Amino acid sequence: MPAAIRTVSAAAAAGLGLSGASYFYYRKQAQPESKEKEIQELEYRDSRPFTLLDPTEIDTRLRSGQIATTVQQKYIKAIYTNRLPSNNPTEDNYSVNTLAGKLFAGVYDGHIGPDCSRLIRKQLPIYVGRELKKEIPKTTNQVQEAITTAFVDLDQDIQQRFYDLFPKNLSRVTEKDVQNATRQHAHPEVAEMHIKEAITGSCACSVYIDGDNVYAANTGDSRVVVVRQEENGTWTGRRLVEEQSPAHPAWRVHMISQHPSNEANNIVQRNRIFGLIAVGGSFGDIMYKVPREYQIKVLPFIPYEIYSTFARYHHRIVVNYRTPPYLQSKPLVSHYKLSKGDRYIILGTDGLWDELSWDNVRSENGDQVAANLMSAWPHKHERNPATHMIREALLYDAVYKNVGQRVPVSNETLEMSKRLTRTPSRRYRDDITVTVIELDMENETPAPKDLLDVGPVMPVEEAEVDQARLAKPPKASWLSGWIWSRL
Template structure:
């Protein structure tokens, strides 16, 4: 397993690996909360948080390990690298007219590269069949994949139901009640590797039915507005996840899944596109960035989400305002919620939402916590729950002809690339034109060495892209480029062949979906 990387590289992480294996058996599976990077190319440190009753191990990824000074001797060929990078590619062209309406979405391209085994990221894409529009979602799980999996399967259904007119909901209820066929609600676009919680399908349908029955009783003839539907769907699904972990279930497998989903967590970013109307609902630190082509042909990025973490001052103030002044020094510790959790909004994570008594009563109800990979502990300074919320921040943007594409991605991509870098990579992939900034020798003296480095950097940017799928193009550049923005095959080989217990020290799971818009249609709207 370790033969794919050089001895030099292994020695550089040997001490860290031994430490984690001794302290928490397999740190990649025993971590309570996800760990994040603020800036790349540094080192990983570990911290141990203790409360009076429990020891909680947490890997601190304040900074990532750097490959800049290391030499690799990887055995993977370019063909093998491409096979790994392209294993989860998905590319779909959307018909301009689907029999009901014109679509402003031309196509979308998506891909995933795991760091965890299995990956904790999920993605979803679907067309609304009983209303108009398409939905795209990226979900970043932590403390396991269970919550992200459940949310990726269920959230788009909740949104679709909340958007439906009352008449459609009544028709669905009548069909289910009388065991008649139900018209399709969503048309899914799935990869063959996408997994489904089949054992929980009946529970999920029952809960969804309760939701649409309540929507019928609300007597909203036209359905909710896009903003209200997105927000209501997020909150209702999180409430159902919490409820399912508390109610008695006859099926042990279903019961175990419900408890795993509730105690794991997931951030989520969902885009709803209908003609020129783009709504983004975001909870956590996935991100949606719009690629805009300016009149002069240059490109700019337009972020449509805010990260819900300690780097967001408004989010910090919100969290602090929801708890007594006596807790102002303990609610956020070292940029983490209660010193443990990086995102300040998420699905699941009932450990940060339920009371201590409720958590204890559920976890002591005969579950095999070790086999479920759930640790029984209380976060430190846990006095006034809930500390975590799921309510999304919903933004609206009216699409213009210059809005060419939308990048939805988990934070694994944004750890490695800035908004501007990601937009430029997609723009260059789309147009085949590589933008270079002009060099002005009048502003500063450029040495021969600096000019040589600049020319090398510019030469590498003129190389045609390796990948037809733009999501793969982004992932390749995120993990495989050097300081000159040049793809290094040895570096790339090392990054995709890292053993499971080391990969997470150098990168996160990465999920990317890029949505291309029809400028011609947008000009007519």
């Protein structure tokens, strides 16, 4: 006897949702005929209200952030991006630039607020381009070292601008001294922005493409995957660089090894640093990087609007804080040689990968799922592959996290309505940002592509790498605040 599946009608479900009542999904699961076994009915209770959208409204919401970028570069047809907010304002950002004519693209997953990701969206291409321009790299290792240096320098400068606001000798600093650092600043709004950019945080995942050489760099838990079509017609997804996450066993061991053994049990709790932050590398997040004295002498007295973003759990940082920094921006970097069969490079913030492998976001299952989904493009109705990825990820399964279950989607309009309208949205999904680079390995100079219904189309912009650094580098160490506090 086949399994019977029953759902309430879309209209009825929406009515129930709007009234705040429960929405039920019932599944009858048939067991082999036996006197000892009977058909069991599983009930997944989902009491979260939602608004039923029509298909046109769903399309409008999904496509509102899509764009396409054109570039004249060997092996690259076009670059597509879409961003679907969950936070308000969205904390994700992205960039698509050229560095001396070579593509640099990145996605930036912010947290606590959007300020840090907005900053590195603009500055990271500049820092990478500046470093590559210093001495034209000739080897793969030199390119990787230049990218690594750029990531580290940018975060160093974000921190340095924060330290430069406050008195250097913390032994005699008072609450009023810290408050006056912004109140009496020549440009108080600029000083506050520098603090916000240091307090908020962001992951960064990027690719730099020079001919058939792809350099992937990752700080945090976003991901970049190359999608191939093999000669036998099958599709495969391969992660180009690993994630920096406390949930990743190897990275957790690495993080703990950077500190004395007596801290080992406190650094990572519930796959989070101090049980709080779920990334293992980031820009900003200065409360996990400052010298110990700043935790008590400075942070509680920065403008309250900013401090309130982490005040409720600041004590949990302080009680475990012994040998900072606990987060760094130094990325994991890899080199990949493009070859025949490579079709796409997908950059995605963790909001995408959570949807594709939510039971274990560190698993490689999501990489292959991404390849499977891209194998259906452009045969489905989305012309922008980044929008296609977001749509298909949200419809990959109906998720009932409250009972740890996911089941096939039986009503796409109903499921998408739930995914797009439940509030507060951040409780149910993250911001999702996806960039898809479409490749053509058969032609070194792909013909211009006719880009229709993909969102605004714009030519790629060259990053202005001749700009000065955000801050003057300290003479001794990027942890100059630690030195200054002891002067």
